[in-house]
Amino acid sequence: MFDLKDQSRHGWTKADSYKSRDRQSRALVQGGLDLITLAQPRGGLVSVPALLARNAREFGNAPAFREKEYGIWQSWTWAEAAEEIRAIALGFLALGMEPGDHVAVIGRNRPSLYWTMVAAQMAGAVPVPLYQDAVADEMEYVLDNCGARFVICGDQEQVDKVIDAQETVQHIEHVIYVDKRGMRKYDHSHLNALADISAEGRAAHSRLEDELDRRIAALDYDSTAVMLYTSGTTGRPKGVVLSNRNVVETARNSSEFDHLGPNEEILAYLPMAWVGDFIFSVGQQMWCGFCVNCPESAETMMTDLREIGPTYYFAPPRIFETQLTNVMIRMEDSGRFKKKLFDYYMAHARKVGSDILDGKPVSFVDRLQYKMGDLFIYGPLKNTLGLSRVRIGYTAGEAIGPELFDFYRSLGINLKQLYGQTEATVFITQQPDGEVRSDTVGVPSPGVEVKIDDSGEVFYRSPGTFVEYYNNPTSTAGTKDAEGWVATGDAGFIEKSSGHLRIIDRAKDVGKMADGRMFAPKFVENKLKFFPNILEAVVFGNGRDMCTAFINIDLTAVGNWAERNNIAYASYQELAGHPQVLDTIQQHISEVNNSIAQDEMLSGCQVHRFIVLHKELDADDGEMTRTRKVRRNVVEEKYSDLLDALYAGESSIYTETEVTYEDGRKGSISATLELRDAAIQSGTTRMAAE
Amino acid sequence: MNVMSPDSYVTADGRTIGGTLMEMKNITLRFGGVVAIKDISFDIREGEIRAIIGPNGAGKSSMLNVISGFYVPSDGDVWFDGAIRPKMRPYQVARQGIARTFQNIALFEGMSVLDNIMTGRLTKMKSNMLSQAIWWGKAQKEETEHREKVENIIDFLEIQTIRKTPVGNLPYGLKKRVELARALAAEPRLLLLDEPMAGMNVEEKEDMSRFILDVNDEFGTTIALIEHDMGVVMDLSDRVVVMDYGRKIGDGTPDEVRNDQKVIDAYLGVSHD
Numbered sequence: 020m021f022d023l024k025d026q027s028r029h030g031w032t033k034a035d036s037y038k039s040r041d042r043q044s045r046a047l048v049q050g051g052l053d054l055i056t057l058a059q060p061r062g063g064l065v066s067v068p069a070l071l072a073r074n075a076r077e078f079g080n081a082p083a084f085r086e087k088e089y090g091i092w093q094s095w096t097w098a099e100a101a102e103e104i105r106a107i108a109l110g111f112l113a114l115g116m117e118p119g120d121h122v123a124v125i126g127r128n129r130p131s132l133y134w135t136m137v138a139a140q141m142a143g144a145v146p147v148p149l150y151q152d153a154v155a156d157e158m159e160y161v162l163d164n165c166g167a168r169f170v171i172c173g174d175q176e177q178v179d180k181v182i183d184a185q186e187t188v189q190h191i192e193h194v195i196y197v198d199k200r201g202m203r204k205y206d207h208s209h210l211n212a213l214a215d216i217s218a219e220g221r222a223a224h225s226r227l228e229d230e231l232d233r234r235i236a237a238l239d240y241d242s243t244a245v246m247l248y249t250s251g252t253t254g255r256p257k258g259v260v261l262s263n264r265n266v267v268e269t270a271r272n273s274s275e276f277d278h279l280g281p282n283e284e285i286l287a288y289l290p291m292a293w294v295g296d297f298i299f300s301v302g303q304q305m306w307c308g309f310c311v312n313c314p315e316s317a318e319t320m321m322t323d324l325r326e327i328g329p330t331y332y333f334a335p336p337r338i339f340e341t342q343l344t345n346v347m348i349r350m351e352d353s354g355r356f357k358k359k360l361f362d363y364y365m366a367h368a369r370k371v372g373s374d375i376l377d378g379k380p381v382s383f384v385d386r387l388q389y390k391m392g393d394l395f396i397y398g399p400l401k402n403t404l405g406l407s408r409v410r411i412g413y414t415a416g417e418a419i420g421p422e423l424f425d426f427y428r429s430l431g432i433n434l435k436q437l438y439g440q441t442e443a444t445v446f447i448t449q450q451p452d453g454e455v456r457s458d459t460v461g462v463p464s465p466g467v468e469v470k471i472d473d474s475g476e477v478f479y480r481s482p483g484t485f486v487e488y489y490n491n492p493t494s495t496a497g498t499k500d501a502e503g504w505v506a507t508g509d510a511g512f513i514e515k516s517s518g519h520l521r522i523i524d525r526a527k528d529v530g531k532m533a534d535g536r537m538f539a540p541k542f543v544e545n546k547l548k549f550f551p552n553i554l555e556a557v558v559f560g561n562g563r564d565m566c567t568a569f570i571n572i573d574l575t576a577v578g579n580w581a582e583r584n585n586i587a588y589a590s591y592q593e594l595a596g597h598p599q600v601l602d603t604i605q606q607h608i609s610e611v612n613n614s615i616a617q618d619e620m621l622s623g624c625q626v627h628r629f630i631v632l633h634k635e636l637d638a639d640d641g642e643m644t645r646t647r648k649v650r651r652n653v654v655e656e657k658y659s660d661l662l663d664a665l666y667a668g669e670s671s672i673y674t675e676t677e678v679t680y681e682d683g684r685k686g687s688i689s690a691t692l693e694l695r696d697a698a699i700q701s702g703t704t705r706m707a708a709e
Numbered sequence: 710m711n712v713m714s715p716d717s718y719v720t721a722d723g724r725t726i727g728g729t730l731m732e733m734k735n736i737t738l739r740f741g742g743v744v745a746i747k748d749i750s751f752d753i754r755e756g757e758i759r760a761i762i763g764p765n766g767a768g769k770s771s772m773l774n775v776i777s778g779f780y781v782p783s784d785g786d787v788w789f790d791g792a793i794r795p796k797m798r799p800y801q802v803a804r805q806g807i808a809r810t811f812q813n814i815a816l817f818e819g820m821s822v823l824d825n826i827m828t829g830r831l832t833k834m835k836s837n838m839l840s841q842a843i844w845w846g847k848a849q850k851e852e853t854e855h856r857e858k859v860e861n862i863i864d865f866l867e868i869q870t871i872r873k874t875p876v877g878n879l880p881y882g883l884k885k886r887v888e889l890a891r892a893l894a895a896e897p898r899l900l901l902l903d904e905p906m907a908g909m910n911v912e913e914k915e916d917m918s919r920f921i922l923d924v925n926d927e928f929g930t931t932i933a934l935i936e937h938d939m940g941v942v943m944d945l946s947d948r949v950v951v952m953d954y955g956r957k958i959g960d961g962t963p964d965e966v967r968n969d970q971k972v973i974d975a976y977l978g979v980s981h982d
Contacts, residue, residue, distance in 0.1 A: 089860035090823075090872065200865070201923060204723045318870040 118143030126173020372429030829894025
């Protein structure tokens with residue numbers, strides 16, 4: 020059944036069609052159901068290398084990895100991948116890798132980099148994937164902190180960064196690179212191409228084979244599988260040590276929760292350093308034996324997504340939002356007939372789509388009409404988005420707007436939410452099929468216990484609970500207590516009626532306003548961000564008598580609006596300062612204030628004054644983490660002049676801001692910004708509540 | 710392919726510069742009474758980046774057209790690969806292994822990037838028009854081979870994202886890169902670049918410079934380029950020919966040229982101390 024080869028490795032066809040592959044995969048899905056039983060726990064499967072060996076045995080000829088390169092999808096079967104990984108592991112031994120060594124991995128998602136991680140595990144070492152877009156100083160810190168002897172780089176760009184870091188980080192002994200381009204002139208005394216390492220490994224086969232087998236056999240449930248760095252919303256990133264138990268058990272539980280089988284297709288496009296990617300593209304892949312597809316480059320991700328048509332898909336809300344914005348912009352430009360058809364059927368989908376997906380009773384006529392809609396609109400739209408085959412879709416990381424969430428679900432895409440963190444090996448709670456809502460994050464994942472303490476902070480205990488923060492017992496003790504309960508740092512509550520967890524905000528961000536009312540910035544920011552025109556919002560008000568907000572406009576949405584209304588602008592800054600844009604944002608904020616006023620607990624969080632920032636908040640400037648979470652305190656400090664002006668009631672301010680370009684150079688931009696008031700709902704509701 | 714001649718040497722950054730690939734001997738080019746190029750001689754060596762600079766109207770583009778075979782010199786000889794080049798049509802010159810890009814982009818606007826680059830393989834295609842038209846037999850296999858080469862170049866120049874985009878929709882900087890890709894697709898021994906950075910912003914210039922250096926380094930392609938931007942020329946090239954009013958007024962390494970009084974006077978301007 021699995022001897023279907025993918026498109027031959029070097030078979031260019033005139034139209035690089037992916038339709039034929041879709042047919043094959045469909046055949047696999049139907050024929051492969053009985054194989055899910057193979058994924059039951061069985062003896063000896065206590066590490067990723069052990070799972071790899073199992074997969075090579077059981078699914079030998081099924082595709083395990085694909086990467087689009089030179090315009091076609093190159094693919095490797097489980098047998099081929101296992102052989103490659105083993106050769107790399109032997110090469111690592113030949114280089115002198117010792118058990119317990121740390122192996123940093125830096126680069127975009129590529130099969131060969133995933134292989135080096137498993138190969139390192141085979142050699143008894145600990146892979147440490149790092150964020151490839153980290154600026155030199157961040158990377159230096161992490162390389163130094165993890166004590167890596169080996170660094171694997173995707174290409175020249177990463178090698179250059181590591182060589183720079185070597186000036187201060189002494190313990191790096193070997194740098195290995197995948198892409199040979201531009202590397203010829205480098206000093207190769209401690210620098211090797213990955214291809215040479217695996218060739219070396221194959222050559223040293225007879226000498227090192229036994230040693231490698233001994234190392235693999237020595238891996239048990241408690242040996243370290245991987246070390247991942249937290250994104251560092253506050254302070255320096257910390258290395259989270261995850262054991263094989265964490266990874267394997269979590270992979271098993273979560274795969275069973277969603278009935279993942281060996282025929283799933285996933286697209287690996289999120290940073291390799293992020294725990295989610297490690298669990299989806301390594302843990303669950305190894306557990307289930309499904310195929311991981313790597314895009315050609317970050318820019319081609321959307322095209323590659325369409326070509327692969329994943330069945331299991333994860334994306335942060337931001338990506339779903341971008342996709343929806345693009346669809347809406349294109350619909351605005353379409354002909355009147357198409358636009359009418361689209362509007363009509365989308366209205367119908369909003370009415371019944373989610374109910375059909377949840378298996379709720381829906382009348383025959385409505386179902387029939389939904390089918391028509393699927394034929395004309397939903398089907399083609401899902402195909403354009405690359406989501407035709409998605410059986411399980413997840414989003415997490417940030418709250419997702421109800422409209423956005425419903426849009427995708429009404430199309431028949433089973434998009435769900437999960438809540439997790441690196442320290443939990445991703446999963447804390449997730450939504451079961453049929454119980455999906457935009458305002459909760461679901462029920463505790465299998466094997467996870469959740470409790471809420473008196474202050475409202477969420478705690479959990481699970482098989483995925485991390486071992487420790489690397490070399491940081493103080494932080495470990497501060498996060499994980501003796502009984503294994505871990506503080507998430509998030510405030511939330513469990514909804515009595517459904518048993519679902521609802522998250523309000525980061526526990527330490529929840530504060531009190533000057534008059535004692537509760538202040539939860541994230542709650543307000545999320546409501547603001549649900550407007551397509553608002554990309555990012557930062558709300559202030561802790562210990563103050565009123566709330567104020569910094570707003571980032573969304574250049575795609577607002578730019579399109581500007582084009583439509585003949586508003587000329589030369590830069591982001593100019594558009595952001597345009598009076599009509601400010602009017603729109605002002606209106607959005609008033610609407611949000613309206614909705615906040617309805618909430619008894621949080622009615623004090625209405626935004627009284629706001630400012631539209633002249634630059635986008637950026638990770639390169641340290642204003643956000645690499646996972647694009649706002650660093651609140653950094654923003655507050657950096658723009659303190661603006662904040663003071665907001666509270667002083669001024670109506671305009673001149674400011675200068677330092678910016679960092681992608682290549683590390685610094686510059687500065689200056690602007691005169693307008694500060695505005697927003698309409699506030701009177702405090703009657705609050706008074707009544709008191 | 711090339712027999713290393715005894716006078717080959719290795720540059721400071723580790724590239725090997727071979728013997729003479731092309732030599733212009735006493736070239737004169739006249740259009741009626743106008744003398745565009747007057748008695749110019751210089752050589753281009755295997756593996757080097759050779760720049761031709763000069764003020765507007767100095768005859769740089771004419772010189773490039775002589776090299777590419779578009780103009781036939783009125784006097785003098787063009788030596789290529791150790792032999793005098795007889796009078797040739799430009800397509801015959803192309804078959805010899807000389808490819809070029811144009812100052813004003815000359816791509817097929819309605820065709821995709823991929824198809825445009827594929828046209829660069831034209832000189833290498835062997836199957837006849839009929840079998841190509843019905844895409845059968847040898848043509849099919851041949852296209853696969855050519856596509857593989859083209860995909861390598863697409864990967865090299867990092868234009869995967871725009872592979873299927875019609876060229877007409879692309880911004881200027883990317884069009885220039887596609888033109889370079891098409892020239893590279895011919896696997897030239899000598900690559901002629903006519904003002905590769907004209908009209909680009911700083912970032913695009915940096916990208917293009919990197920690609921030119923990479924092409925030279927990775928494929929060992931000999932490159933002759935005309936450029937206005939002095940900073941770029943001085944950074945990129947191994948040797949520079951300076952022209953003024955159709956004459957050669959300087960020839961040497963960037964440093965030599967920069968310090969040559971004649972060049973300073975004619976082109977860089979006389980300094981007022």
